[in-house]
Amino acid sequence: MSVWDAVRDWGLKESDYQIIDHQAIKEITLGASILATGGGGDPEIGLLWTYKVLNEGKPIVLVDPMKIPDDILVASMACLGAALVLTEKPPGANVLNGAIAKLEAYLGNKLQATIPIECGGVNSPVAYAAAGELGVPVIDVDGMNRAFPELQMTSWVTHGLNSSPTVSADDRGSITIIDTGQDNLLAETICRRVAMAYGGISWIATYPMHGKEVKETSILYSQNIAWAVGKAVWEARNKHLDPVSEIMNSLKEKRNVKVYSVFKGKIVDIHREFGGETTKGFTLGRITMEGIDEYKGGIAKLDFQNEWLNLTIDGCIRCLPPDLIAILDSETGEPIRTDIMKYGYRGTIILIPAHERMRTEKGIQIFGPRHFGYDLDYRPVEELCADL
Amino acid sequence: MKNIREHDGLRIGFDVGGTFTDGVLVSGTEALAKAKSLTTADVTGGIVDALDQLLTAANVQKEMISMVSLGTTHTTNAIIERRNLNKVGIFRLGAPATTAIPPLTGWPEDLIQAIGGRENVFIIRGGSEYDGRDIVPLDEKAIQEACQQIKGKVDAVAITGVFSPIIPDHEERATHIVREELGEMVHITQSNRIASISLLERENSTILNASVINVMRKAVSSLKQAVADRGIDTRLFIVQNDGSVMLADYAIDYPIFTMASGPAASVRGAVFLSGIENGVVVDIGGTSTDVGYIVKGFPRESSITVTIGGVKTNIRCPDLLSIALGGGTIVKHENSRVYALGPESVGYNLVRLAKSFGGPLLTVHDVGVAVDRLHEKLEVFHTDYVVDRQKIRELPNDLVEQADALIKETLETAIDKMKTTAEEVPAIFVGGGALVVPRDGLNGISQVILPKHFEVAGAIGATIAEIGAYAEGVFDLEKEDREKAIQRTVEQAKDNATLAGAIRSTVEVIDIEEIPFTYMPGKSEKIRVRAKGKIFQETI
Numbered sequence: 001m002s003v004w005d006a007v008r009d010w011g012l013k014e015s016d017y018q019i020i021d022h023q024a025i026k027e028i029t030l031g032a033s034i035l036a037t038g039g040g041g042d043p044e045i046g047l048l049w050t051y052k053v054l055n056e057g058k059p060i061v062l063v064d065p066m067k068i069p070d071d072i073l074v075a076s077m078a079c080l081g082a083a084l085v086l087t088e089k090p091p092g093a094n095v096l097n098g099a100i101a102k103l104e105a106y107l108g109n110k111l112q113a114t115i116p117i118e119c120g121g122v123n124s125p126v127a128y129a130a131a132g133e134l135g136v137p138v139i140d141v142d143g144m145n146r147a148f149p150e151l152q153m154t155s156w157v158t159h160g161l162n163s164s165p166t167v168s169a170d171d172r173g174s175i176t177i178i179d180t181g182q183d184n185l186l187a188e189t190i191c192r193r194v195a196m197a198y199g200g201i202s203w204i205a206t207y208p209m210h211g212k213e214v215k216e217t218s219i220l221y222s223q224n225i226a227w228a229v230g231k232a233v234w235e236a237r238n239k240h241l242d243p244v245s246e247i248m249n250s251l252k253e254k255r256n257v258k259v260y261s262v263f264k265g266k267i268v269d270i271h272r273e274f275g276g277e278t279t280k281g282f283t284l285g286r287i288t289m290e291g292i293d294e295y296k297g298g299i300a301k302l303d304f305q306n307e308w309l310n311l312t313i314d315g316c317i318r319c320l321p322p323d324l325i326a327i328l329d330s331e332t333g334e335p336i337r338t339d340i341m342k343y344g345y346r347g348t349i350i351l352i353p354a355h356e357r358m359r360t361e362k363g364i365q366i367f368g369p370r371h372f373g374y375d376l377d378y379r380p381v382e383e384l385c386a387d388l
Numbered sequence: 389m390k391n392i393r394e395h396d397g398l399r400i401g402f403d404v405g406g407t408f409t410d411g412v413l414v415s416g417t418e419a420l421a422k423a424k425s426l427t428t429a430d431v432t433g434g435i436v437d438a439l440d441q442l443l444t445a446a447n448v449q450k451e452m453i454s455m456v457s458l459g460t461t462h463t464t465n466a467i468i469e470r471r472n473l474n475k476v477g478i479f480r481l482g483a484p485a486t487t488a489i490p491p492l493t494g495w496p497e498d499l500i501q502a503i504g505g506r507e508n509v510f511i512i513r514g515g516s517e518y519d520g521r522d523i524v525p526l527d528e529k530a531i532q533e534a535c536q537q538i539k540g541k542v543d544a545v546a547i548t549g550v551f552s553p554i555i556p557d558h559e560e561r562a563t564h565i566v567r568e569e570l571g572e573m574v575h576i577t578q579s580n581r582i583a584s585i586s587l588l589e590r591e592n593s594t595i596l597n598a599s600v601i602n603v604m605r606k607a608v609s610s611l612k613q614a615v616a617d618r619g620i621d622t623r624l625f626i627v628q629n630d631g632s633v634m635l636a637d638y639a640i641d642y643p644i645f646t647m648a649s650g651p652a653a654s655v656r657g658a659v660f661l662s663g664i665e666n667g668v669v670v671d672i673g674g675t676s677t678d679v680g681y682i683v684k685g686f687p688r689e690s691s692i693t694v695t696i697g698g699v700k701t702n703i704r705c706p707d708l709l710s711i712a713l714g715g716g717t718i719v720k721h722e723n724s725r726v727y728a729l730g731p732e733s734v735g736y737n738l739v740r741l742a743k744s745f746g747g748p749l750l751t752v753h754d755v756g757v758a759v760d761r762l763h764e765k766l767e768v769f770h771t772d773y774v775v776d777r778q779k780i781r782e783l784p785n786d787l788v789e790q791a792d793a794l795i796k797e798t799l800e801t802a803i804d805k806m807k808t809t810a811e812e813v814p815a816i817f818v819g820g821g822a823l824v825v826p827r828d829g830l831n832g833i834s835q836v837i838l839p840k841h842f843e844v845a846g847a848i849g850a851t852i853a854e855i856g857a858y859a860e861g862v863f864d865l866e867k868e869d870r871e872k873a874i875q876r877t878v879e880q881a882k883d884n885a886t887l888a889g890a891i892r893s894t895v896e897v898i899d900i901e902e903i904p905f906t907y908m909p910g911k912s913e914k915i916r917v918r919a920k921g922k923i924f925q926e927t928i
Contacts, residue, residue, distance in 0.1 A: 048588070049488040084914070085518055087586045089550050093488040129488070171485035172524060199517035268810050290810075340692075343808045 002135050003061045006112060016067040017137070020060040025050045025128055028223060030334075031230030032124035034247065035352070036147035037324045038338040039307035040121030041083035045090050050125045052093075053132035060132040063113065065141045065220050070212035073109045074139060075100075075205045076117040077130040080151065080168070080191055083339065085200030086122065092171045096130050099169035099205045106165055106177060107208055113137045115207070115214060117154070119226050120147035121337070141218035143207065145225060145355045146324050148367055149306045151191055152184035155355070156207055158363040159217035163187045166206040170198040219355045221254075228254045233333035243333025244348045251352060260385045263300045263313055263349040264330065265289035267341060285338075292346065300349060302327075304338045309372055311349065316384075320369045322359065323381040324352035351381045398448055399853070402435050402458040403653055403846030407674065407736050408820075410847040411438035413446050419841050419848070421446035424767070431462050432607060436614045443618060450619045454924070457625035457633055457850040459653035462607040463600040463643040467499075467697040472606075473599040474543040474575070475504030479531065479566070480591060481514035481549035481558045485523055491548075491591055496698040503599045508542055510534040514558045515550030518862050518912070523550060526558045528565055535569035544598035545570070548579035548591040554862050556580040575601045575641075582644060582703065584860055585914065589693055589702035596696060597644035604643035608636045625923075629705045631656035631687050631849065632856030632920060635889045647696055648705045650846060655680045655687040655706060657849025658816040661839035667814040668803050668833070671845070672821035675714045675733035679802045680706055684898050686856065686920065688808075704858070711802045713795065715753040715821035716742070724787040726794055739769045743783070746776035750787075752795060754780060756824035758788045764823060767843075796826045804832050818845035853923040856898075857885035858916065865911035873915055874900060881919040890921025 007017060018024070029043045054060065068074075077096055079086060104110055113136050116127035131138045143154030151163050164187050165179040176194045180186040195202035209217075232250035236243040248259040269288040284305050291298030303309045308325035311318045319325050327336040327347040336347050357363075359380065365371070368378040398420070403410045404427055411423040423441035428434040435458060466472055478491050491509050492500055500506060512534070514526035538545075545566050549558040559578045566576055579594040612624055624636035628645040631652035639646060651671065658669040665685045671678040681688040687706035694705045712731035716738045720728040734741040734751055741747040743754040753773075756762045758780050762773045774780060807813060812834040817827060820843050827836040841848055859880035863873040882895045898918040 045489065045588075048493050052489060052493065082912075084585065087588075088518070089482070089515075089523075090486045090587060091488045092484045092486065095485075095488070133488075173484070199519065199521065199523070266804075344805055346805075 003059050003131075003137050006137050007061065010067065010069055012063065012067055016064045018062045020062055020128060020138075022051060022054060024227070025054075025060075025125055027230035027234055028128075028227045029125050029230065030233055031226035031228065032119035033121050034229050034233070034326050034328065034333075034335045035119035035145060035226055035324060036121055036335065037307045037326055038304060038335065039149065040118070040123065040147040041337070041339060042087065043121040043125055045086055046122040046125030046129060049091070049129035050132065053129050058132045058135070060128050061137045062140050062223055063137045065139050065214055065218065068113065068139060068211045068214065070210065070215075072112040072211045073107065073208060074113040074115050074211065074214060075103060075111050075208040076115050076143070077127060077203070077205050078117045078123045079126055079201055080204050081195035081198075081201035083122070089171075089199070089201060091203060093133060095169060095171055095203045096134065096205060098173050098175055099167040099203060100134060102175045102177065103165065103167040103205045103208060106167070111136065111205070111208070113139050115139045115218065116142040116223065117207070118142055118144045118147045119222065124226065138223070139214060140221050140223045141214055142222040143218060144358065145219040145222040146322070147307055148322075151188040151206065153367045154207070155219055155357040155363070156209070156217050157184050158360050158366060159357070161207065161209055161213060161217055163206045165208065166191060166204055168194045168202045168204045170202060174198065217357070219357055225251070225254045236333060244328055244330065244350065247328070247333065248350065257353045258382065260351040260381060260388060261348060262311075262318055262351055262385065262388060263289065263291065263298065264293055264295050264347070265291045265298065265300055266346040267343055270341065270343060287341065289349075305372060306338060308338065310369070310374065311351070317376070318384050319351045319381050320374070320376065320378055320384070321372060322354040322363065322367050324354060326350050326352065351385065353381050397452040397454040399454060399851035400439070400442060400456045401847040401850030402438060402460075403650055403844070403850060404431055404434065404459060404461050405650060405673070405846070409434035409438050410844045411435075411442050412841070412844050412847040412851065413442045413448065414848060414851050419844070420448065422841070422844050431460060431465065432610050432614070435611065439614065439618065451621065453620050453622050455623055455625055455851065455853060456615055456620065457627065458611075459627040459649040459846055459850050460607065460646060461650060462646075463603055464647050464696065466600050466603040467596060470498055470502040470697075472603050473502045474602050475541060476508065476595055476598045477534075477538040477542040477545040478509045478595055479534065479545065479547045479562060480511045481526060481547070481552075481562060482523065482587070483511045483513045485515065486550060486587065487511055489588060491595070493588070494700065495592075499697055499699065503595065504542060508538050512562070514562070516552070516555040516558060518551055518554060519864065520555055522558075526561055528561070531562055531565045532569055535566055539570060542574065544575040544577065544601050546577050546579070546591070546595040546598040548587065548594050550587060552578070552580040553584045553590070553860065577601070577641075581642070584702065584916070586702050589700050592699045593644055593701040593703045596699060596701065597642065600643045601640065604646075605640045608640055612636070625853075627653040627656075627850050628856065629703065630689065630856045631706065632854045633850070633852070633923070634855065638888055644701075644703055647694075647703065651678050651680065651708055652687055652706050653849035654678070654818060654846040655682060655849065656852050657845030657847070658682075658818045658839065659685050660852050661818070661841055661845060661848060662816045662837045664814050664816055664837060667816065668806060669816050669818065670799070670803065671819040672817065672825055673714045673819050674716045674738065674821060675712070675735055677711050677713045677799070677802070677819075677821070679709045679711070679806050681806045681808070686898055686918075707806070709802050709806055711798060713752065713798055713825070715751065715756075715824045717752045719750045719752060719755060719791045721750060721787060721791070724784040724790070726787065726790040729794055729798055739766075739771055743779045744774040744776060745771075746779060750783070750791070752821075753824050754783070755788060755791045755795060758783050759792055761826070762823055792826060796830065799825060800831045803830070807832065818842045854920050855885050855888045855890035855923060856918065856920050857881055857888050857890070858918045859884055860914060860916040862912060862914050865913060874917070877915045877917045878919070881917040882921075885919045885921045889923055891923070892921070895919050895921030
C-alpha cells in the first residue's frame, strides 16, 4: 500500500495535504510537547523512528480532515505503558503491522489512515512513524490537542464514540483484542494490565472510526496547531525573539484564542507522592515556584498527575483541567516536563483554553477537576484569569 | 597488581587542560612542587614535561612516591578528532523489538566511517524484559554467523542487550560466543558495565568505549614507561568522571569513564583543599567557568544526556554548567555602555591583546585590575598582572562598574541555577582565573572560599586516593521488601568499589536514589546506590 494511492483515490488536490519532512516532524513534535502540558514523556524515540522512516524514502503525508471520504475506516496508533521501559526497549519497525491486520479482520474492513491520539511527547511522532511504515496518511486531527494520562480522555469519547475495539500488540507478535463496548474506563484498565503483562509497553491500534466521525468528533487541524507552535519556537530561537510571546501569537493566529502568560519564576520545591504509583498508577505531586522579575514576591503552586493539573497563584486558582498549563524555559521555549523537572528550573507559565470539543459537559465529567479528585467545579481559564 | 600499601607517601597528580597541563607533587596536604607545561597534541608529551619539572624542583626519594594519577583528555580528543579509533563490531541483542531505531542512528557520518562503517552492525534476537523474562531466547547461531562476517575486520566488539543493566545474562553469553569465534585479541565491551537504563544512549556509550580502547592502552603504557624510566616504581591511576580514581589497568577497559576526568578532578581538588563537602565549586579558567555542585564530597551527577563527539551518551558525568566567563573573556561595550560578556575570549593571547598589557581589548582580567582586585603575578605567562597601568586608569568609572556588575550577576545566576535548595551555600573558587572575578557579597552564597593552591586544584584533585563505584537494579516492591532491595543494591555497589581498587572496610555509601516507573500500575522502581572507598588504609 502506498500513501499516494489514498491521495489519488480520495481525489485530493495539492492544497489538501502537506508532505512531512525532517524539519516538519521536528517542529510538530516540539509544538506538541508544549501542548502536552508537562506530560507525554521524552519524544526522542518517536522522533528517531520517524527519521528512520523518512531516511528509507517512505513518504509521510498529513491530510486535511475535511477532505477525506466519509466512509473510510481509520484508527489511532500509539504506545501505552511505562515511559522508562520505552527508553530501554524501542519498538520493532513492524510492531503495529500485526495489530492492524487483526483489527481489520475483526472489523471486516481495511484501515486507510491514522489519527494521532494526543499532542504528547512520544505519541506525536509515533503516529507519523507508524503511518510511514504502513503507507497510509495521517489525518490532521487528534483526540485532545493536549496530553492526558488515560485512554478514555478524548473528545471522541465525549462525543459518544468508544476506544473499543482496541488491539494491543507487543514486539513478539502477541495480540490482545480489547472490546468493552461502551465501557471506556474498563478498556483503559485492561489495556494498562496488558501493557504490564507484555513487559511494560504495548502498541495499540484504537478508536476505529469512519471519516464522517473524524470530522464530527475530533479536534480538527490539531497537527497544524502543534506545528504552528513548534515553528514559532524554532523561529524565535533563530531570530533571537522571545519564544513565549511567539507561541502566544501563533495560538492567537491558529485558534483565535487568548493565551495567558501569568507567571515567571523558578522551582523552589518539588513534592512527589511516591505512593501514587500504587493507588492510581501515576506520578503525583506538587511543585512551588517563586516569582522572579515582574513576579518577584509571588508564589505559584502546581499539582501534577503526569501532566500539570491545576495552578494556584498567590492563593487564587488560575487554571483547572482540561485547560492547558505549560511551563516554558524562558530562554529556549522548551517545555519543562514533570518527569525531568528539578529545583531551580526557571520558566514562564502560560495558560491555554482547552478546545471547545474538550469543554462539553461530558468532557468536564471525564477529565474535569472532580475526576482528578478536586472538590471544585470547572471554571474556564478565561473566567479564572479575567482580572489579569 | 602490587600489594596495597599500608601508608601513603608522596603523590603526583596531573590535570590536562586545553592549553596547559598542571602537575603537583604533594605530601599530605602540602604541595612540595607545582609545574605547568603546554599541553601537547599527543597529551603524553605535556605530562612527561610537567613530571620532569616536578622531579627537578623537589628533591625527593623516588621510592616514597606512592601514586601517580592524572585527569586526562586522551580519549575525548581521539573521539572528537576521529583519530586512531578502533574498528568496532556492533551487536545489539533486542530483535524483534528495537529494530525501528537501528544502532548508530543520529551519529555523524565521519565518526561512523572512522569506526568501520555500518557493515559491522547486527541486531540479534534476544534481550530481556524488565522483570527478567527473555524478550525471545538469544539467537546464538546468528552471533556466530555475524562473527564470521566481521572476522579480521574489527579490533573491538560492543555488545548491548535490552535491559542488560538489570539482567546481564544475554550479554555475557554473547561475549562468550564472540570470544570463542574471534579470539583473545579482539576487545569486548559489554554495555551493562558501562551505563544504565536507556538503550540507545547506553549503546552509544558502549560503542564509543570500544572505539578508544587502544588509544587508552597506548596512553597508559607510554606513561607507565615514562614513570618507570625515571626510576619511579608505583601504581598509575586515572581520574574518572565522578572525581574518584581507578587503576590505570582498569581504565584500559573503561576509557569512556575518563571523558570528564579533568573537570571532575577540579571539583575533588576544591573539596580536598577547602574541607567543604557540600556546596558550589566555581572553576574559573581563561575562557570559561565551570560551576559544579558537591554532595558529600563528590560532584553531583548530570541527569541529562551528555554529547561526546556528536553522539548522545548516558555515561555518568558531573553536572556542570559551563559559562563564557574567564580571565580572557572579552567585555563588549559601546563607549561606556556594556552590552555583553563574551562569549569570545583572548585565551592565551591575553598578554598581547588585553588592555592591562597595552592591547586593544577590554577583558574580564582588565576589569579585575581596574577595581583593584588583582595583585598577584601571572606565573603562567611569566609577567606581572598589569604592564600598562595608564590604559587601565583611562577606563571610564561607569564602564568598569557596569562590567563588574555584569560579571557578578553572571556568576550569581550560574551558581543559582546549580543549587538544589534556596538556602545559602558556601562556594569554593578555584582555577587560574579565580582571583579575577568578584568574591564579595554574592547573592545566595554564605561565604566564598579561596583555598591554598586554588590554581592547581585539578592536579591536586587527581592525587586524592578515593575509589567511586555504583550499582543499580529495578525491583518490584510488591514482590520484594524495599529495605531488602536497597540492602542488596548497597552490597553490590560495595563489591564494585572493591573491584575497582578500594579497601572493602573503608567503603561507604554516598547516596541512595529511588526512581518510580511512571504510567504503570504496581510498585516497580529503580534503586541506585553510589559508594566510595579508600585505596590506602590511612589517608590524610
